[in-house]
Amino acid sequence: MSSSPYKRVLLKVSGETFCRRGESGIAMDQVGVLADQIKDVANAGCELAVVTGGGNILRGKQFSEVSASINPPTAHYMGMLATVINGLALRDALENVGVHVRLQSAIPMANVCEPFIKGRCERHLEKGRVVILAAGTGSPFVTTDTAAALRAREIGADAVLKATKVDGIYSEDPLKNPHAQRYETISYKEVLDKGLQVMDATAIHHCMEGNIPIVVFDYQRAGNIARVVAGEPIGTRVGA
Template sequence: MDELTDVARSTVAPPLVYRRVLLKLSGESFVRPGERGISMDEVLLVARQTFLAASRGVELAVVIGGGNILRGASFTAGNSGVQEATAHSMGMLATVINGLALQDALESLGAKTRLMTAIRMDGVAEPYIRRRARRHLEKGRIVILAAGTGSPFVTTDTAAAQRALELGADVLMKATRVDGVYSDDPEKNPHAVLYRELSYQQVREQNLRVMDATAISQCMEHNMPILVFNYRREGNIVRAIAGERIGTVLSRSPAG
């Protein structure tokens, strides 16, 4: 813990471009590729980068997915006895499990955190209240947001967009296993082209798999920039908050 804190404090820090950031982590961030469940090695990988970013002085909220445990939208396909709304509720609970793991990993590094859920779970986490969440951020706590929006049929991507807007974030950062948004799946097509900048409209017209349509529409309507980047490259979260040119930036009108 002390060594990591010393690195955060001693390294010459580039100026921050963003004051408040909403970081979206998928459930896949918590497990090794191709596996299910939770791998604490993977959780610690994310926690270290998140802690270093927060140590730079940025106010950081994190929205958690749960697909590594259960994905509500697909769970009912082979389980006719489970209603889809119930499956979505199960998926929301999976995000809380991930949130608890991330909270402990961050606190083991010395971070101050709060876990807040959209479904009340007294004794496990605080209920999500917008004004309280903003106050935690102002006090320098990493706020982990779980259980999506608390409603079925709403993805955690949409929850991330909504929380980014509610909390007054400067940017929504989506952490992925690839370097940004590509013209095709880079893991299947080696000739896929990495885009550095895109407009929301281009994402919709080209049907690029970035976030679901509702999340994109919300960000487009309120001009919330989205940065899609590879969290597995060491230091990328810190580079992103410092405004270094990594990943793909989505906005109303790309500068290029």
């Protein structure tokens, strides 16, 4: 990793990473694809933390909007628990391919995983272990994108890598407008001013305040995560 611009990165993976396109739940073959790419990054020497989403199982905000009998905070806690389920699946997939990994949760559950403790997380990273960070921030009404930005600031990550199923940030939805412009680089302020759906505004503000670049890229092409970590110009880079 001597030529990499990043020593430590935070990888944000959404819930859709854990299932097949158009489906929900967990498809372990898809989790295995992600695990293989993470293994390449870990073997190259980059310190890697992973924040998991949970939308393949349940999105707290959406669930509260369609379920009148569920209080919004309860729905958000349910969504946070969904990210822990994904974290468990990813942990076992990584162990299966020989990666040293730890799962930490912002909601304490001692029989399942470690609690998130900043110093302990950093020690794991320094020892070459991948750390999966689940349950968001442990508080309702906070997205996993914002959790990723906050954790990146806490652990001193050099970048936030957002793995998606598109190859970057576009001026419009490229599925609706084939002439939409894809950005190679864009500033935090432009993202906010244009209302581009990259990460929620709170997450963008945290990265901007911490001067942490965000790279949005298509993780589905084999080796792309390692290429981004190596500094190759893949996807869209959001910076100052």
